[in-house]
Structures are given as C-alpha cells and as structure tokens.
Amino acid sequence: MPITLTIKGAIAEILFDHPPVNAFDTKGWESIPAMVYEAAANEDVKVILIRAEGRGFCGGVDIKEMAAHPERIAKLNKDNYLTFKAIRECAIPVVGALHGFVIGGGVNIAGACDALIAAEGAYFSLPEIDRGAMGGAAFMSRMLPVQMVRANFFTGGRIPVEDAYRHGSVHKVVPLENLKDEAYAFCEIIASKSRAALVIAKQALNLIEPTDPSAHYRIEQGFTLEMYMHEDSQKARDAFVDNKGAAKF
Numbered sequence: 364m365p366i367t368l369t370i371k372g373a374i375a376e377i378l379f380d381h382p383p384v385n386a387f388d389t390k391g392w393e394s395i396p397a398m399v400y401e402a403a404a405n406e407d408v409k410v411i412l413i414r415a416e417g418r419g420f421c422g423g424v425d426i427k428e429m430a431a432h433p434e435r436i437a438k439l440n441k442d443n444y445l446t447f448k449a450i451r452e453c454a455i456p457v458v459g460a461l462h463g464f465v466i467g468g469g470v471n472i473a474g475a476c477d478a479l480i481a482a483e484g485a486y487f488s489l490p491e492i493d494r495g496a497m498g499g500a501a502f503m504s505r506m507l508p509v510q511m512v513r514a515n516f517f518t519g520g521r522i523p524v525e526d527a528y529r530h531g532s533v534h535k536v537v538p539l540e541n542l543k544d545e546a547y548a549f550c551e552i553i554a555s556k557s558r559a560a561l562v563i564a565k566q567a568l569n570l571i572e573p574t575d576p577s578a579h580y581r582i583e584q585g586f587t588l589e590m591y592m593h594e595d596s597q598k599a600r601d602a603f604v605d606n607k608g609a610a611k612f
C-alpha cells in the first residue's frame with residue numbers, strides 16, 4: 364500500500380511508501396484526508412506523525428497521470444485542498460518527518476503540519492512554474508518569508524531544510540539515519556501531554572493565525588485552472604513525460 368495509517372498507542376503514523384518518488388495520483392491524494400480524520404477521531408491518539416520511506420518525502424502529484432488525464436485537474440485540486448486542510452485543521456498536532464525531496468504537494472503537507480523534523484540534505488521545492496501548474500505558496504509561506512517563497516516560485520529551485528531551520532520553521536535537522544527515532548522522540552513528548560489540552564491548544568493556535576492558508580491555497584487553485592487552460596501547461600507536462608526536463612517557452 365503506498366499510503367498507510369498505523370496506530371501505535373498514542374502516536375498515529377501516516378507513512379508514504381510509493382516508489383519511485385512518492386508522487387501520488389488522484390486515488391492517492393483522495394485517501395489521505397480520511398486517514399487524518401480516522402487517526403484524530405481515535406481517543407487514544409494524541410499526535411500524528413507523517414513520514415516516508417524511499418528516496419524522498421514526497422515528489423508531489425503524479426505528473427504522468429495529469430499529462431494523460433488533464434481533465435482530472437478539478438478532482439485532483441479538490442483532494443489536494445482537502446488533504447492540506449485536514450492536516451492543518453486536525454484536532455490533534457501533526458508532525459512531519461522530512462527527508463530528501465519535499466516537492467509540490469509535499470511542501471503543502473509540510474506547511475500544513477504543526478512541527479517539522481528534517482534530515483540533513485532534505486530540500487523544499489515548488490517546480491510548478493515548469494509543470495504547467497500553480498499553487499503551493501500559501502503553505503510554503505507558513506514556513507518561509509515572502510521573498511524566499513517568491514524566488515522559489517519563480518525559479519522552481521530548491522530551498523535546503525537547513526535554511527528553513529535558520530528561519531525557525533524546521534524544529535530540528537538530524538542525520539538521515541536518526542530521522543525516524545528523532546521524530547518519534549519528539550512525538551513522544553507531545554504524547555505525554557493531556558489529550559484535552561492538546562486539542563484545546565490546537566484550536567487556539569489555529570484561530571490566532573493571521574491568515575487561513577487553506578483558504579489562500581483554494582484561491583491559488585483557481586490560478587492552477589487558469590494555467591491549465593493555457594497551451595503551455597500541457598506542453599510542460601508532455602515535456603516532463605518525454606524526459607525533456609522543464610519546457611522553455
């Protein structure tokens with residue numbers, strides 16, 4: 364199973380294990396919100412850990428599916444929106460353990476989390492500019508300052524987690540081989556608290572945020588649809604599938 368939920372006492376683990384790069388198709392994205400809600404509804408669970416096996420945390424959406432089925436964009440958009448919203452609005456804290464690449468939808472998952480532990484060498488990237496899409500700035504902006512987000516958005520480059528750590532959004536950067544243990548150790552601290560206190564704290568923390576990144580992301584998705592209507596969008600996806608890299612227009 365590419366995406367699984369396992370309850371381990373007070374910690375629920377959502378694991379991405381979908382080779383080669385944890386890029387999820389529409390069915391994959393559709394499955395995530397229900398897992399978040401199921402974990403949060405379990406009164407024994409106090410914290411959710413999202414982590415991954417393989418080369419990287421998440422390669423974003425399955426571009427090959429969207430190249431073959433661009434008409435699925437509205438459904439994909441909706442399930443992406445519901446995924447990030449479910450994580451951010453989850454009744455209990457959600458921790459992300461990041462390694463390797465954290466791309467596109469992976470950035471949004473990380474940005475929706477309450478706390479992040481990362482492996483050395485991991486990086487964030489929003490390559491939408493080269494993929495005929497938009498979106499991701501709302502949740503990346505929850506982690507990083509505006510010019511850093513825009514530089515990444517316009518270039519499709521990489522932001523090392525070490526830079527994010529310096530900006531305070533990544534709690535700890537650890538050697539890759541220690542990532543799982545460190546993430547669980549961090550979750551154990553949260554799991555030692557009163558569940559009622561965690562639930563009340565999460566509500567308070569969400570309500571005092573100056574903006575709602577889920578609503579802003581939904582606005583971004585209107586621009587994804589606008590981009591999808593442009594001929595450059597399909598050209599970009601076809602170029603990726605043909606292994607020609609980023610399309611140049």
Ligand SMILES: C/C=C/C(=O)SCCNC(=O)CCNC(=O)[C@H](O)C(C)(C)COP(=O)(O)OP(=O)(O)OC[C@H]1O[C@@H](n2cnc3c(N)ncnc32)[C@H](O)[C@@H]1OP(=O)(O)O
Pocket residue numbers: 383384386418419422423424425426427428443464466467468469490491494496498
């Ligand atoms: C709302 C959300 C929006 C988004 O998520 S937009 C962003 C979409 N994602 C991307 O643009 C990521 C594109 N992929 C990459 O940049 C790289 O790949 C990685 C950094 C993820 C991994 O690099 P490496 O380890 O060198 O692997 P490799 O040889 O590039 O790829 C291995 C196989 O995986 C396929 N693949 C990679 N990414 C995707 C994807 N996102 N959707 C579908 N397939 C993908 C490739 O084509 C290839 O396949 P084959 O072995 O058959 O040649």
